[in-house]
Amino acid sequence: MTLTYEPGGSLAHGLDPRSKLAVQVAFATAALVYTTPRGLAALTGLVAGMLAAARTSPLWALRELRFVLPFVVTAPLLEGATLGSPWFVAGDAAAPALASYRIVLVLLVTAAFVRSTPVRDTRAAFQWLVPGRPGQFLGTGAALVFRFLPVLQADVGRIRDAHRSRLGDERPLAERISLLSVAAINRAFRRADRLALALQARCFAWNPTLPALRFGRRDVPALALAVGLSAAALHGAV
C-alpha cells in the first residue's frame, strides 16, 4: 500500500490545505445529493480533473483501493439478486450501484488529497479552524486517520482473504466477527505502538512550527469550486 503523501510540484500540491479540505467536504456532500446517473457523470469529470491536478493516475489510484472494491461491487449484486426467477432484478440493483459508484468517486478524491497533502498541512488546517488544545488534538488525530484509513482497510481485506481461503466463512457469525476483530485490532495496536515510538523519536510536540497557511491566486478556482459544489448541494437538497 503506497497511498501516502508524495512530494511534487503539481497544481494540487501548491494549493492551501484549507481549500483542498473545503473541496473535499463540498464534493462528498454534492455526491450524496446528486446520486443520479447525470449527477455522477458530471462529478466523474470533476474527479478526472482533480486527479490530473494532483498528477495521480486513476488506474494507479484504483489499484490502491482494490481491497475496498469487492464491497462496492457486491452490494448492488446482492441487492438485485432474488431467490427465484428472474434471479436478478436490474431495477433493485440500480440505486445501490449508483451509491457504490459514488463511493468510488469519493475515495478517488481522498486519494488525490492524501497524495498531494502532507499530514502536517492537514493538521495546520484543523488547528486554524479549531483553536487551542482541542484543535491540536483534532488536527493531529484527523490527519493520522486520513493517513491510516487505507492502510487499515488493506489490513482488514487481507485478513478476510486469509480467513476465506481457510474456510473461515463457514464458522458461526459471532466467531467470525471476533476472529477478524482480534487480528485487525492487534495489527492496529502494533501500528499504533510503532507510530508512537516514531513520533517520540521526532519530538512530537503540541506546538510544532506548522507550515504557514496562505491563500494564493491558485486557491481562487479551488475555493470557487467548493462554493459552487456546496451551493449545488444545498439547491438539490432543498
Add this chain to the structure above:
Amino acid sequence: MSDTTTSDVDLVGDEATLNIARAALFAALVGAFAYVSFPFPGTPVPVTLQVLGVFLAGILLGPVWGGAAMVLYLAAGAAGAPVFSGGSAGLGILLGGKSSFGYLWSYPVAAALIGAVTHGGLELLDTDEIPVGRMVAGMVAGTAVIYALGAAGGMLVNDIGVRTAMVQFVLPFIPAEISKMVAAVLVVLVDSIRAK
C-alpha cells in the same frame, strides 16, 4: 529563520503520545470496519462492524480515549475521509444529510459510557481483570444510547413517529447487536490481544 526556541517546545508526554496514536488508529479502524459487512441470517440488513468498533473503543481504550477516538472518527469523516457507513463522508452527513446521522453523533457518548461502566470510572483496569458482567452491562447501556439517538435522528430527518422509527431504525438491528456483543466479549477474553 524560525521563531521557535527549544524552551517553547511543549512536548507531548509518552503516555499521551501512545494514547493519541491508539485513538487515531482506532478511529481509522472503525472507518475500515464500515466496509466490512456480513450477511446476517434472518434479516435483510447486512451487519457492518462499526458499532463493534465503538464497543471495543470503550472497552480497550477506556472512557476518555475511547470517546476521543470516536470524536476523531467524526472529525475525519466530516473533513472528507470516507469512514461513515457505506463509504460516505462529508460534513453534510453529520448535519443530517442521511437519516442515519443520529447514530454517528451517539458514538463518542456511547464509547465513553461503555468505557466508564466497564472500568468502573476513569481508571483503566487490565483487560483480564474486567468482569464480563460489567462489560456486557456497559455495552447494553451503550447500545441503548446509540439506538435512542439513531431513532431520534431518523424521526427528525424522515419526519416519522416513534413507532415507525423503532421498526426502521432499532428492531431489525437488535439480533445483530447481540452477535456483536458476543464477539466483543470473545475479543477481550482472547489472551492474544495486545491492549493493556
